Amino acid sequence: MVRLKINGSARSFDGDPEMPLLWYLRDILGLTGTKFGCGMGLCGACTVLDNGKAIRSCSKQIGTVEGHEITTIEGISEHGPHSVQKAWAEVNVPQCGYCQPGQIMQAVSLLSSKPKPTDEDIDDGMSGNICRCGTYQRIRAAIKEAAKELA
Amino acid sequence: MITLENESEKISIANVTRRSFLQGALSASAFVLAVGKSPLLVSAARTGAPAAAGALSIDATVFHPGVFLGIQPDGTVLIVSHRTEMGNGVRTSLPRILADELDADWSRVKVIQGDADERYGSQDTDGSHSVREFFEPLREAGATARLMLIRAAAQQWGVPESQCVADPVHVVSHRSSNRTLGYGELAAAAAKLPVPKREELKFKSPQEWRYIGKPAPGYDVTDVCAGKPLFGMDVRVDGMLYAAIAHPPVLGGKVKSVDDAATLKVKGVQKTIAIDPFKAPHAFQPLGGVAVIADNTWSAFKGRNQLKIEWDNGAHASYSSADYKKQLQETARQPGKAVKAIGDPDAEFAKGGKIIEAEYFAPHLAHASMEPPVAVADVRGDKVTVWSPTQNPVGVQEEVAKALGLKKEDITCHVTFLGGGFGRKSKPDYAVEAAVLSKKTGKPVKVVWSREDDIKFDYFHSVAAMYLKAAVDDKGMPKAWVQRSVFPPIGSTFDKDAVYSDEGEMSLGWNVIPFDVANFRSENGPATAHVRIGWLRSVANIYHAFAVQSFANELAYAANRDPYDYLMALIGPGRTVDAGQDAETAKKYPYDTARLRHVAELAAEKAEWGKRKPGNGWGMGIAVHRSFLTYVASVAEVVVDSNKSVLVRRVTTVVDAGIVANPDMVRSQFEGAAVFGTGLTRAGEITATNGVIDQSNFHDYRVARMNDAPAHIDVTIVESSAAPAGVGEPGVPPIAPAICNAIYAATGQRIRELPLTRNGLS
Numbered sequence: 020m021v022r023l024k025i026n027g028s029a030r031s032f033d034g035d036p037e038m039p040l041l042w043y044l045r046d047i048l049g050l051t052g053t054k055f056g057c058g059m060g061l062c063g064a065c066t067v068l069d070n071g072k073a074i075r076s077c078s079k080q081i082g083t084v085e086g087h088e089i090t091t092i093e094g095i096s097e098h099g100p101h102s103v104q105k106a107w108a109e110v111n112v113p114q115c116g117y118c119q120p121g122q123i124m125q126a127v128s129l130l131s132s133k134p135k136p137t138d139e140d141i142d143d144g145m146s147g148n149i150c151r152c153g154t155y156q157r158i159r160a161a162i163k164e165a166a167k168e169l170a
Numbered sequence: 171m172i173t174l175e176n177e178s179e180k181i182s183i184a185n186v187t188r189r190s191f192l193q194g195a196l197s198a199s200a201f202v203l204a205v206g207k208s209p210l211l212v213s214a215a216r217t218g219a220p221a222a223a224g225a226l227s228i229d230a231t232v233f234h235p236g237v238f239l240g241i242q243p244d245g246t247v248l249i250v251s252h253r254t255e256m257g258n259g260v261r262t263s264l265p266r267i268l269a270d271e272l273d274a275d276w277s278r279v280k281v282i283q284g285d286a287d288e289r290y291g292s293q294d295t296d297g298s299h300s301v302r303e304f305f306e307p308l309r310e311a312g313a314t315a316r317l318m319l320i321r322a323a324a325q326q327w328g329v330p331e332s333q334c335v336a337d338p339v340h341v342v343s344h345r346s347s348n349r350t351l352g353y354g355e356l357a358a359a360a361a362k363l364p365v366p367k368r369e370e371l372k373f374k375s376p377q378e379w380r381y382i383g384k385p386a387p388g389y390d391v392t393d394v395c396a397g398k399p400l401f402g403m404d405v406r407v408d409g410m411l412y413a414a415i416a417h418p419p420v421l422g423g424k425v426k427s428v429d430d431a432a433t434l435k436v437k438g439v440q441k442t443i444a445i446d447p448f449k450a451p452h453a454f455q456p457l458g459g460v461a462v463i464a465d466n467t468w469s470a471f472k473g474r475n476q477l478k479i480e481w482d483n484g485a486h487a488s489y490s491s492a493d494y495k496k497q498l499q500e501t502a503r504q505p506g507k508a509v510k511a512i513g514d515p516d517a518e519f520a521k522g523g524k525i526i527e528a529e530y531f532a533p534h535l536a537h538a539s540m541e542p543p544v545a546v547a548d549v550r551g552d553k554v555t556v557w558s559p560t561q562n563p564v565g566v567q568e569e570v571a572k573a574l575g576l577k578k579e580d581i582t583c584h585v586t587f588l589g590g591g592f593g594r595k596s597k598p599d600y601a602v603e604a605a606v607l608s609k610k611t612g613k614p615v616k617v618v619w620s621r622e623d624d625i626k627f628d629y630f631h632s633v634a635a636m637y638l639k640a641a642v643d644d645k646g647m648p649k650a651w652v653q654r655s656v657f658p659p660i661g662s663t664f665d666k667d668a669v670y671s672d673e674g675e676m677s678l679g680w681n682v683i684p685f686d687v688a689n690f691r692s693e694n695g696p697a698t699a700h701v702r703i704g705w706l707r708s709v710a711n712i713y714h715a716f717a718v719q720s721f722a723n724e725l726a727y728a729a730n731r732d733p734y735d736y737l738m739a740l741i742g743p744g745r746t747v748d749a750g751q752d753a754e755t756a757k758k759y760p761y762d763t764a765r766l767r768h769v770a771e772l773a774a775e776k777a778e779w780g781k782r783k784p785g786n787g788w789g790m791g792i793a794v795h796r797s798f799l800t801y802v803a804s805v806a807e808v809v810v811d812s813n814k815s816v817l818v819r820r821v822t823t824v825v826d827a828g829i830v831a832n833p834d835m836v837r838s839q840f841e842g843a844a845v846f847g848t849g850l851t852r853a854g855e856i857t858a859t860n861g862v863i864d865q866s867n868f869h870d871y872r873v874a875r876m877n878d879a880p881a882h883i884d885v886t887i888v889e890s891s892a893a894p895a896g897v898g899e900p901g902v903p904p905i906a907p908a909i910c911n912a913i914y915a916a917t918g919q920r921i922r923e924l925p926l927t928r929n930g931l932s
Contacts, residue, residue: 025182033437035437035438037472038469040464042466042468046412046466046467047466051399051403051404051406052396052397052541053397053796054401054403054541054589055467055542056540056542057867057868058471058620058621058622059865059867061538061869062621062868068895082829092397093397098398100395104395107394107572108392109394111388111391111834111838113591114257115256115539115541115587115589116257116394116395116400116586116589117259117403117539117540118540118589119394119395123395125362141876143763146636146876146877146878147875149540150845151539151540151842151846151874152540152842153841153846153879154841154842155879156880156882156883157263157841159876168836
């Protein structure tokens with residue numbers, strides 16, 4: 020039995036402890052905001068916060084996050100959109116939008132460690148997240164926008 | 171019968187109860203409006219058969235003149251987006267065209283996604299034609315409803331129609347008596363009026379447009395950023411099983427034997443099911459193989475890894491990219507089938523003088539949309555419901571019907587958002603897999619492709635070899651030009667014997683020369699396909715533009731001229747050139763080299779071409795290309811460091827796409843195209859060994875990331891009153907040649923083969 024917190028709620032799971040956190044979120048809990056992109060931690064579509072830090076949920080076995088607090092895109096803000104989500108909408112970042120929950124989670128994590136990121140910080144922090152539509156320029160602009168808002 | 175954990179009214183994946191033919195009994199019969207080109211629009215509506223059913227439906231509104239809009243008594247305007255949202259912005263741009271002509275308040279518009287339904291006309295969301303094909307029909311739909319609302323108000327007030335206007339927004343006003351009535355208040359009365367003829371309609375002038383040509387954020391941007399369940403991957407249906415499929419590693423392979431003992435021991439796995447191999451040509455049929463049916467996706471994947479399958483690989487096991495490349499190149503050196511000829515290039519070559527030749531090569535590419543192929547199907551007797559991220563909803567109906575021996579009308583296809591498409595999701599093979607497995611299990615089944623499936627079993631962009639030859643005069647300008655391309659054609663997907671390109675692929679940058687050359691011939695040579703070939707964002711334009719624009723650059727250096735100046739001289743004076751278009755297209759969209767010149771001039775100006783001397787690892791390159799009726803010029807600025815690592819510092823793109831519906835979306839399409847183009851230029855390459863694709867995931871099929879995408883992308887949209895043209899694809903073709911030309915300017919290294927990684931660059 021694995022016990023953990025997802026978006027503030029206590030959860031327990033007695034299935035295969037090797038199941039990646041991603042599929043527990045998506046298939047068992049129905050939290051489909053966290054996306055499947057590669058299954059190898061190469062694209063970042065599945066990014067969630069594990070005790071506040073961005074991780075790739077596709078490569079994290081549920082058995083290894085016993086007792087952790089996991090935050091997904093559905094849980095990043097209780098009262099309306101998060102500043103990062105607002106900045107994303109303001110800049111009109113998404114094209115297809117599939118990777119954007121992962122991008123947003125990565126950006127939230129980046130801004131928590133680097134509240135005033137430089138272009139280089141943003142490149143370093145975000146290059147693990149692929150956007151096949153190519154919205155990188157707007158992602159960079161939205162992160163700067165959110166940094167202003169959060170400052 | 172079906173419930174979803176998260177109901178979303180935006181995509182009708184909820185409450186699939188074939189909704190009554192209308193509560194709005196005012197429905198179909200009287201208020202049919204022939205919108206679009208499809209004759210079915212009228213007849214289907216008259217018989218009152220709404221193929222589309224969902225939480226919200228146009229047919230259920232009080233006033234719905236035609237299939238694209240309906241108005242509720244509370245003034246809510248429902249507008250259908252009948253084409254697929256995959257980042258192209260159609261759920262914003264198309265409804266806004268209609269809303270503009272209706273003078274509707276955009277904040278009171280609800281966009282609903284159209285199911286597969288021939289009443290809408292074409293739903294094939296590929297070929298960059300959503301706006302250009304539906305600009306007029308949607309305006310007509312809006313203008314028709316507006317006139318009917320005005321007439322309803324005039325009748326109610328007993329005043330002449332001519333005194334009433336739809337102004338300021340969402341209301342009809344009678345100014346002299348200071349009266350207004352809202353659209354909602356007028357809906358029931360408007361529904362009783364006859365639908366006006368087209369000649370009666372008054373269209374707004376471009377100066378009066380309130381939405382067309384004005385930037386707007388995506389209609390769904392908030393939901394997308396909130397992670398709402400919008401995508402095919404997010405569909406959840408009660409009682410649904412999950413399937414992962416072991417596909418034959420080689421195209422046309424068959425299962426010889428299968429041992430599923432270990433698979434069946436995996437927790438959550440229920441059973442394995444064989445899927446029949448296709449009958450050639452493969453077209454959109456499933457590849458066949460063995461499906462693992464499980465309680466969740468992970469168990470299905472894990473179970474699949476435990477399968478022990480012996481395959482009969484068949485004839486395509488001979489396919490190896492290194493040998494195949496040589497074959498293509500040898501074919502490209504031989505005369506091919508003439509596609510287009512002007513003058514007599516051979517006579518010009520025979521005269522001798524300076525001849526310049528070059529060969530180019532570009533590999534297969536995979537689409538690699540962020541959402542791998544996925545579909546849910548629920549077969550109940552002879553009725554089927556499919557939820558699919560698809561660019562081709564009617565294709566889903568047709569292919570599922572064919573596979574299950576049913577009628578197309580029995581297949582309901584709900585279209586979800588697509589996590590990227592790029593042409594891959596025009597091919598409904600994965601939806602057919604879901605339907606076949608639902609039939610065999612008696613339960614709804616979700617088929618999920620892994621990234622490895624997606625990359626190994628794609629409908630690949632073609633590998634191509636090109637040969638170009640020019641005879642130049644003493645100023646270095648070409649007197650004769652021959653170009654030949656050789657690639658396994660898309661036609662091979664539908665005809666196993668097809669080895670030559672059809673007119674379609676030749677029209678993608680090969681059957682036309684926008685240059686001022688008196689003697690020209692384009693040719694195509696034969697190539698046999700050994701993998702599934704499909705269309706990928708801008709298709710054959712990618713390799714054709716790479717060859718033509720690189721060759722033009724080579725000629726410039728051979729003439730010892732600045733490449734931009736030379737390119738402009740090559741394009742020559744503004745004129746209409748024959749682009750092999752049908753008469754209607756040629757009239758509406760003549761190939762006008764003045765527009766090509768203009769985008770090139772603007773791009774050079776914005777990029778500050780010529781301000782800095784190239785060399786020492788810094789350079790600029792320019793390329794122009796017209797595709798999908800849109801004129802594009804891109805200038806790439808690169809820095810190549812001592813480790814031969816290429817930084818694309820800036821891409822400057824200028825686009826003339828005629829009238830644009832939503833400039834911000836157009837800008838984002840061209841920003842995205844610059845990234846897509848940069849990714850394929852750097853490292854995009856799919857190869858095969860013994861028929862098996864060598865790549866499998868993003869570590870060995872590299873796409874652009876933030877740190878190797880262009881650092882800045884500057885997009886300028888030319889203001890134009892010309893008819894709207896394509897925007898989703900035309901940004902891609904100029905990028906590879908612009909970057910490669912820039913690398914030459916920076917280093918003197920000529921790139922004749924994509925990607926850069928084949929040239930010792932990274």
